[in-house]
Amino acid sequence: MAAVLLLLYTEVFMAMKNKYPIGILGATGMVGQRFIQLLERHPWFEVAWVAASDRSSGKTYGEAAKWRLDTPLPERVAKMTVAAADPKGAPKIIFAALDAGIARELEPRFANAGCAVVSNSSAYRMTANVPLVIPEINADHLHLIEEQPSRKETGGYMVTNPNCSTIGLVMALKPIEERFGIEKIFVTTMQAISGAGYPGVPSMDILGNVVPYIGGEEEKMEAETLKLLGKLEGHAVTPLKAAISAHCNRVAVEDGHTESVSIKLGNKLGRKVTREDILAAWAEFRPLAGQKLPTAPDQPVEWTAENDRPQPRLDRNRGNGMAVTVGRLRPCGLLDWKFTALSHNTIRGAAGAAILNAELLASLGKLEPVVETVVRS
Ligand SMILES: NC(=O)c1ccc[n+]([C@@H]2O[C@H](COP(=O)([O-])OP(=O)(O)OC[C@H]3O[C@@H](n4cnc5c(N)ncnc54)[C@H](OP(=O)(O)O)[C@@H]3O)[C@@H](O)[C@H]2O)c1
Numbered sequence: 001m002a003a004v005l006l007l008l009y010t011e012v013f014m015a016m017k018n019k020y021p022i023g024i025l026g027a028t029g030m031v032g033q034r035f036i037q038l039l040e041r042h043p044w045f046e047v048a049w050v051a052a053s054d055r056s057s058g059k060t061y062g063e064a065a066k067w068r069l070d071t072p073l074p075e076r077v078a079k080m081t082v083a084a085a086d087p088k089g090a091p092k093i094i095f096a097a098l099d100a101g102i103a104r105e106l107e108p109r110f111a112n113a114g115c116a117v118v119s120n121s122s123a124y125r126m127t128a129n130v131p132l133v134i135p136e137i138n139a140d141h142l143h144l145i146e147e148q149p150s151r152k153e154t155g156g157y158m159v160t161n162p163n164c165s166t167i168g169l170v171m172a173l174k175p176i177e178e179r180f181g182i183e184k185i186f187v188t189t190m191q192a193i194s195g196a197g198y199p200g201v202p203s204m205d206i207l208g209n210v211v212p213y214i215g216g217e218e219e220k221m222e223a224e225t226l227k228l229l230g231k232l233e234g235h236a237v238t239p240l241k242a243a244i245s246a247h248c249n250r251v252a253v254e255d256g257h258t259e260s261v262s263i264k265l266g267n268k269l270g271r272k273v274t275r276e277d278i279l280a281a282w283a284e285f286r287p288l289a290g291q292k293l294p295t296a297p298d299q300p301v302e303w304t305a306e307n308d309r310p311q312p313r314l315d316r317n318r319g320n321g322m323a324v325t326v327g328r329l330r331p332c333g334l335l336d337w338k339f340t341a342l343s344h345n346t347i348r349g350a351a352g353a354a355i356l357n358a359e360l361l362a363s364l365g366k367l368e369p370v371v372e373t374v375v376r377s
Helices: 002-017 030-039 100-112 135-147 149-153 164-180 217-228 275-283 347-363
Strands: 020-025 045-052 093-096 116-119 157-160 182-191 231-233 236-238 243-251 257-265 301-304 324-331 337-343
Touching: 020 030, 020 100, 030 045, 030 347, 093 100, 093 347, 100 116, 100 149, 100 157, 116 347, 135 149, 135 157, 135 164, 135 231, 135 236, 135 347, 149 157, 164 182, 164 217, 164 257, 164 275, 164 301, 164 324, 164 337, 164 347, 182 217, 217 243, 275 301, 275 324
Parallel strands: 020 045, 020 093, 093 116, 116 157, 182 243, 301 324
Antiparallel strands: 182 257, 231 236, 257 337, 324 337
């Protein structure tokens, strides 16, 4: 018995010891806090470094961050000192949750210093040699890492995940696009206030109200969707050739972006696409099955049959916040089909997306050149 316990203890100890040490840039913000929450018991990654602006550096994380999540701030992280946002002394795997303006300057600095930068910001999403990746959708685009000069010089590189409203749309569209083709996409979003960071939209502007404008969001949603659904050809991605129009609105919801989507299908199937065809495409979409990535949901696109679902409060946490819920599939009077999609904007749409990207990178051995001798248990 004692020997078994000792073996168990040794295995647990080895597993802890062999986690990848990671750093979080922008650790005090909305997305940074989600990283800390989601990584607290992560089997492969351990938070070893947190950094933010000059306003926060030098303070303990507990002093610097206004913790907004509904699970307690982990004590170990609360005691950590917030570092300056400088690659010196930082771990070689960086989750970045910075505003785009500052990300544009800092992310390449970390990549050039040999870090794998797994970013949430929009700064480099549309840059030709930077992969914009959702593991279930376009894992092959990660090859673009090898096109980055920093990769050859120091081993470092940048990988991005999409905007929080894009990710729900693309997860719902991909199973349909690969079976039937898509020619036109029309989407209207109802986006949660946490998507604007903290403190975000003033309460006087959003309570009992809808704001029909989110700066730059429609353009990002349109461009990113076509890059994600595009094909890696040679050294670049050719975007999907489809017409797309996005309307983005901010609504008084805490977490969870809802989207009303209409689509015109292509003719890949060679016959009329039925409702059952689309439901089967969503149900059978499990591209990561068997890969054992800890954050990947078993069912990435979950169907809900009730007429009044999905709803943010009831459905955003499906698949631990990593599943996209679809419902209300019905014929569209303008295009072919219409439906509703919902995703958790700070989990699937931000921190969870980046963690899943890093898990994919680890499983492909693309973290090993930046971090030596880590043996995953
Ligand atoms: N919220 C979402 O749903 C969501 C979804 C997808 C993507 N994103 C993207 O993720 C990024 C972060 O969003 P957020 O909502 O977490 O924003 P946020 O709450 O405003 O947090 C911003 C973070 O950046 C830090 N920061 C600001 N200026 C800095 C500087 N000069 N040097 C170093 N750190 C600096 C802040 O540190 P201090 O606390 O010290 O100021 C804070 O930690 C953005 O690019 C956003 O577009 C957000």
